[in-house]
Amino acid sequence: xxxxxSLLLGQILIAAAFLSAWQILVTTGKLDKFFFSRPSDIAGxxxxxxxxxxxxxxxxxxxxxxxLAFALGAGAGIVCGFALARSPRLGALADPFIRVLNALPxxxxxxxxxxxxxxxxxxxxxxxxxxxxxxVFFNTHQGVRDVDKSVVDNARMLGxxxxxxxxxxxxxxxxxxxxxxxxxSIGFAVIAVVVGExxxxxxxxxxxxxxxxxxxxxxxxxxxxxxxxxxxxxxxLGVNRLERWLLRWKS
Amino acid sequence: MPPAIxxxxxxxxxxxxxAVDNINLAIEAGxxxxxxxxxxxxxxxxxxxxxxxxxxxxxxxxxxxxxxxxLNRRAAYMFQQDALLPWKTVLENVGLGLRFRGTFSEAxxxxxxxxxxxxxxADKFPAQLxxxxxxxxxxxxxWIVDPDILLMDExxxxxxxxxxxxxxxxxxxxxxGSPKTVLFVTHDLEEALSLSDEVVVLSAGxxxxxxxxxSIDLPRPRDLMDIRTEPRFAELYxxxxxxxxxxxxxxxxx
Numbered sequence: 001x002x003x004x005x006s007l008l009l010g011q012i013l014i015a016a017a018f019l020s021a022w023q024i025l026v027t028t029g030k031l032d033k034f035f036f037s038r039p040s041d042i043a044g045x046x047x048x049x050x051x052x053x054x055x056x057x058x059x060x061x062x063x064x065x066x067x068l069a070f071a072l073g074a075g076a077g078i079v080c081g082f083a084l085a086r087s088p089r090l091g092a093l094a095d096p097f098i099r100v101l102n103a104l105p106x107x108x109x110x111x112x113x114x115x116x117x118x119x120x121x122x123x124x125x126x127x128x129x130x131x132x133x134x135x136v137f138f139n140t141h142q143g144v145r146d147v148d149k150s151v152v153d154n155a156r157m158l159g160x161x162x163x164x165x166x167x168x169x170x171x172x173x174x175x176x177x178x179x180x181x182x183x184x185s186i187g188f189a190v191i192a193v194v195v196g197e198x199x200x201x202x203x204x205x206x207x208x209x210x211x212x213x214x215x216x217x218x219x220x221x222x223x224x225x226x227x228x229x230x231x232x233x234x235x236x237l238g239v240n241r242l243e244r245w246l247l248r249w250k251s
Numbered sequence: 252m253p254p255a256i257x258x259x260x261x262x263x264x265x266x267x268x269x270a271v272d273n274i275n276l277a278i279e280a281g282x283x284x285x286x287x288x289x290x291x292x293x294x295x296x297x298x299x300x301x302x303x304x305x306x307x308x309x310x311x312x313x314x315x316x317x318x319x320x321x322l323n324r325r326a327a328y329m330f331q332q333d334a335l336l337p338w339k340t341v342l343e344n345v346g347l348g349l350r351f352r353g354t355f356s357e358a359x360x361x362x363x364x365x366x367x368x369x370x371x372x373a374d375k376f377p378a379q380l381x382x383x384x385x386x387x388x389x390x391x392x393x394w395i396v397d398p399d400i401l402l403m404d405e406x407x408x409x410x411x412x413x414x415x416x417x418x419x420x421x422x423x424x425x426x427x428g429s430p431k432t433v434l435f436v437t438h439d440l441e442e443a444l445s446l447s448d449e450v451v452v453l454s455a456g457x458x459x460x461x462x463x464x465x466s467i468d469l470p471r472p473r474d475l476m477d478i479r480t481e482p483r484f485a486e487l488y489x490x491x492x493x494x495x496x497x498x499x500x501x502x503x504x505x
Contacts (some may be wrong), residue, residue, distance in 0.1 A: 153304055154334035156322060158348035158396065168347075172338045249338045249376035 037218040045223040055208075055227060062205045063231065065121050065193040069128020070186055074136045074178065076129070081140025082174060091141075102134045106192060110199045124196030124204070131192040135185045136178055143177030144170050179246050182239050190232050253316030255280040255400055255432035256301050261310035263296050270296045272458035273310075276451065280315070280399075283426060283433040285443035287495060288453030289502035294436040295331070297453075298402045301434060302328050315399070326400040327393035331408060335377045335388055342373040344388050348396035363391040367421070383414040387421070394425060401426075403435045407442070419446060420475045427472060440495055444469075444487055445478045452494050455502035462498070465491055 019039045025031040026038045049055035084091040084098075110127055117123035147170060155169050178185075197206025205228050212220025254277040261274040271293040278284050286294050299305045300312060303323040312319040314326070327348070335344045343350075346360030364373045367387040369380075377385055386406060393401060407415045423446060426433060437443050443450045444467060452462045469483060478484055 148332065148334070150330040150332045150334040151336065153302075154328065154330055154392075155336070155347070155351070156304070157302060157326070157328040158392065159324070159351040161351070164351050168339075168350075169336065172336070176338070249340075250378060 034216070035218060037222050041219045042222045042226060045219050046226060049223065049227070055205075058203055058205050058208050059227060059231060061121065061203045062190070062193060062197065062228075063235075065124040065196070065204070066128060066186070066189040068121070068125045069193055070132050070189040072125065073129040073132025073189070074185065077133045077136030078140050078174065078178065080133075081137045082144055082170070085141045085144035085174075086170075098134075098137070104130075106130050107195060110196050113196070114200045119200055119202055124193040124201065124206075127196040128189045128192040131188045132185045135181055135188065139177040139181045140174045143174035146177075147173045176247065176250075179243055182243055183236060186235060186239060187232060190228070190235075194228065252280050253313070254278055255282075255315060256434060257313040257316075258297070258300065259311045259313075261297075261300060261307045261312065263293065263300065263305070264308040269458040270456065271453075272460050274461060276461060278432060278434060280432050281430050282448045283435065283446060284449045284451060285435045285437060285447040286451045286453060287437060287440055287443045287491075288459060289455050289495075289499045290438060291502065292453045292456040292459040292498070294438075294453060295404050298328070298404050298434065298436055301400075302326055302402050304328075323400070325398060326402050327396055327398035329389050329393050329401065329403045329406045331405040333377070333385055333389075335385060335392070337377050340374050340376055341369055341380070341388050344377065345391045345395055347392060352396070359395065363395045366394075367391045382410055383418060386410065386418055390418075390422065390425070399431060401431055401433045401435075403433065405437050406435075408437070408439070415442075416475055422446070423473065423475065440488060440492055441479060444484060444491070445473060445475050450491060452491060452498070455498045455505065463491075463494055 022031075022036070023039045026033050026036055046055075084094055106127060109130060110123070113123040113126045117126055152165065152169060155165055160168065193204070194206035194209075197204035198210045201207040205224050209221050209224035209228075212218075212224060256276070256278040258274050258276045261276075262272050263270045274297065276297075286297060288294050296305070300307055301314075301319075301323060303312075303319050303321055303326075314323055336347065339347070342357070342360050342364055345363050346355050346357070349355040349359065361370075361373065364370060367390055369384060369387055369391075372380060372384065377388065380388070389406070407418050410418060419442065435443070435446060440450075447467050450465045450467060452465070453459045454462050465487065467487060469478065469481070469487075
C-alpha cells in the first residue's frame with residue numbers, strides 16, 4: 001500500500017514538474033506562446049468548455065462513433081475469425097486477401113469513406129471498423145486454433161456435440177483472446193474515428209482539434225487532446241474492471 | 252460376455268511413421284489392464300484408437316462386440332495433460348458430461364465434487380487448484396458419466412510421488428466393486444503392477460507391438476502404500492522389468 005502511494009506521489013510530482021516547467025518557460029518567454037500555449041490557458045479553456053457544455057455534443061459523437069466501430073468491427077471479426085479458423089479450406093482461400101487488406105494503411109481509406117458514407121458519423125465508424133476488425137479477427141482466429149487439443153478431445157469424449165463444442169469450448173477460448181485485446185481495440189477505435197473526424201466532419205473532438213488547428217489556436221488543439229486522452233483513460237479504467245471480471249478464472 | 256475392447260490386427264501409420272504394428276489385444280470386461288512401454292512406443296495411440304479419436308490405418312476395433320465407428324460412447328478418457336475447461340468452475344467442470352448429455356443435475360455434480368474431496372473448492376476455477384486437485388476434478392468428470400470403460404493416459408505422471416500414490420489409491424477405491432473396465436497407460440512399471448490385473452508390455456517404437464502379457468495375481472484389496480515391499484510384487488517386477496529394460500535400452504539406442 002505504501003509502495004503504491006509513493007509510486008503515485010512520484011507520478012504526480014513528475015506531471016507537476018513537467019506542467020510547471022512548461023508554464024514557466026512560456027510565461028518567461030523562453031517558449032513562444034503562439035506555438036506552445038500554456039497549461040493554465042489550456043485548463044481554462046477546458047473549464048469553459050465544461051461550463052458552457054460546449055464540449056459534450058462533440059465528445060458524445062466521438063464516443064458514439066468509437067462504440068459503434070468497436071461493436072461492428074468486433075462482431076464481424078469474431079464471426080470471420082471463427083469461420084476461417086474452423087474451416088481450413090475457407091481460411092486458405094481468404095488468407096491472401098486478408099493479408100492485403102490488413103496491409104493497407106487505414107488513413108488513406110478515410111477520404112474514400114468520406115466519399116462513400118458522407119460527412120456524418122458513418123464514414124468514421126467505417127474507418128474504425130477497418131481497424132478493430134483486424135485486431136479482433138486475428139485474435140479470434142488465434143484463439144480458436146490455439147485451443148488445447150486435449151481440451152477439445154476431452155469435451156468430445158464427454159459427449160459434446162459440434163455445437164456444444166463451439167459454445168462451451170471454442171467461443172470462450174476465442175473470447176479470452178478478444179478480451180485480452182480489448183484495450184488495444186478500443187483504443188484504436190477511438191484513434192481511428194478521431195482521424196476520420198479530423199479529415200472531414202462537422203462534429204466530434206477530432207473536428208474540434210482540426211478547427212482549432214485551422215486558426216492556429218494551439219490552446220484549442222491541446223485542450224482537445226487532453227479531453228480525448230482523459231476520456232480514453234476513463235474508458236480504459238472501465239475496460240480494466242470488465243476484463244478482470246470476465247477473465248477472473250485466470251489467476 | 253464379449254471383451255470390453257478388442258483390437259484386431261491394428262496398425263497405425265502417421266505419414267511415414269508406423270506407430271503401432273499388428274496389435275491384437277482383447278481386454279476382458281471389468282478388468283484393470285495396464286499398458287507399459289518406453290516413451291514414444293505408441294501407448295497413447297492405443298488409447299486414442301480405443302477412444303475412437305483416431306481411426307486405425309489397418310485392422311478393426313470392437314467395443315463389447317460391436318465394431319467401433321466414430322467416438323467410443325461407452326468410454327471416458329482421462330488425459331495426461333490438463334483437459335479441464337479453465338473458464339468453468341470445479342462444479343461446472345465435473346458436471347460437463349452431464350450437461351453435454353442434457354442431464355445436468357447440480358446435486359449429482361456436487362455429489363461427485365464431494366466424492367473426490369473437493370467440496371470446499373466447488374466454486375473455484377482450475378487455475379486456483381493444485382495439480383493433484385485438478386486430477387481429482389478430471390477423475391470426477393470421467394466417473395460422473397458412468398462409463399463402462401475408462402481410458403487413462405498416464406493420468407498421474409505430472410504429480411509428485413506422494414500425491415500420486417494417493418490418487419492411485421483413490422482410483423482403486425472408486426474402481427473396486429464397480430463393473431468398469433480400465434485401460435491404463437503408463438511408463439511406470441511400479442504403478443502398473445500395483446494397480447492392475449494384467450500388464451501388457453509394448454516394444455520400443457516405431458512399429459511397436461505387444462511383447463508379453465502378464466497376469467498380476469497380487470490379492471485385492473491392495474494397500475498401495477505397502478504393496479511395493481511384498482515379495483510377490485518384487486518377483487513380478489523383476490520378471491517384467493527384464494523385458495521392459497530391453498525395450499527401454501533399444502528405444503534409447505534409436
